[in-house]
Amino acid sequence: GLNIRKPAYYDALAFVKQIVDERLIDPNWLSYRKDDFRAAWKQGRFGIMREQNGALAMEANYKPFDMNFPEGQWMVIDPPMGPEGKSSVGVYSVTYRITAVSAKAAKEGKKEAIARLFEWMSSDEGYYLLGWGVEGVNYTFDKDGIPTAEGIPDPEMAYTQPKGRPFIQLANLVYRYTDAELKATFPTYKTANGRSQSALDFLRDFQTRAWTEDTGADTLPLPNDDLKRFYEQGVAEFITGRRVLNQANWKAFVADFDRLGGKAWEDEARAYAQENGLLL
Structure with missing residues (x-):
């Protein structure tokens, strides 16, 4: 089923809120678009971030950061570990491309x-x-x-x-x-201080970390726009404190999510997964 029904999701949400409350994350994190984010890390705004290997370490992309911080260096680290000892960078799936003619x-x-x-x-x-x-x-x-x-x-x-x-x-x-x-x-190229660097080395390092298989998820039915907006806005409100995060409020949020079509969407996705052999 959906992660929002799992107790661990609530715990993870509370952990992220703690990071925000303690100002361990850029206060402007909600307003960043991709270009804003990438301009910011090249200016030294972040100490820890998540980035794609080419966007981080291709010579053309890395050069602005290198010019600003010639002695700086980005290192790959493991993602945070949960209370049960589990850790994952994120999900991965078999990718495919559909090329269509209008x-x-x-x-x-x-x-x-x-x-x-x-x-x-x-x-x-x-x-x-x-x-x-x-x-x-x-x-x-x-x-x-x-x-x-x-x-x-x-x-x-x-x-x-x-x-x-x-x-x-x-x-x-x-x-x-x-x-x-x-x-x-x-x-492979040389950075400003003579260090050898390659975006391929970052990619290979990324691939050795713990990931969660999610094969087939990108083929499942999508939620409608209203449901997607309700979910994303609600999670953001809990994290920023606009809505108090406690068990009662969270249960009410999940109930409203289902009322707006969340349960029906989940059932539709499960039926599709079963029909197409995506569930073990």
Whole structure:
């Protein structure tokens, strides 16, 4: 069933509220959007944070922090451990991509052209152009035939640098995620103080931590907008103290959640999971 029905969820919520009450988290945490958050950590606003490996340690993304704090260093740590000794970074699931053609494009006769585009993207020409840029401008090949930022006329135009990144905005549509590709995508570089760093090393470290399998969850029916808004707003109000967090108020919140469709949504999701073999 849903986590909000488990006693441990209430305990975790109380723990997060304690962090907020003791001002161990940035007071502006509710107002941060992704760009605001990433600008803030590069300015040294946080001592502990959660971030994606590429957004943290790709040379182009890390450079502003490196310039501000050349002796600074981010380290991966285990997530907090609960009273029962359990710890998890979060959930993971088997990922998949659905590529769709709009009805408007189909009506205008563009389906064949779009298909040709994807065929070209799967070719070597499309792969290297979208994934790495222009050979000799944004990348070169090393002795093993792997793209590298070494040896181009203007280093600032490398696919790893801010000026070169805009040319590969469609790279995620062609990546194959081989080891060689990952090493080229996340190359090792030197920070301002001469320390070797790679976003791939962070990724590998992340993967060794404790995660919770959640395969199939992203295929389940979604809650309606009103229910989603009620849940997110209610949790935020408990954490910020706008609503007193105690057992009575929490039970009332869960009851209202069910009244607005929470129980029906949960039952629908469970039925779907059972029908599709997602429950052990």
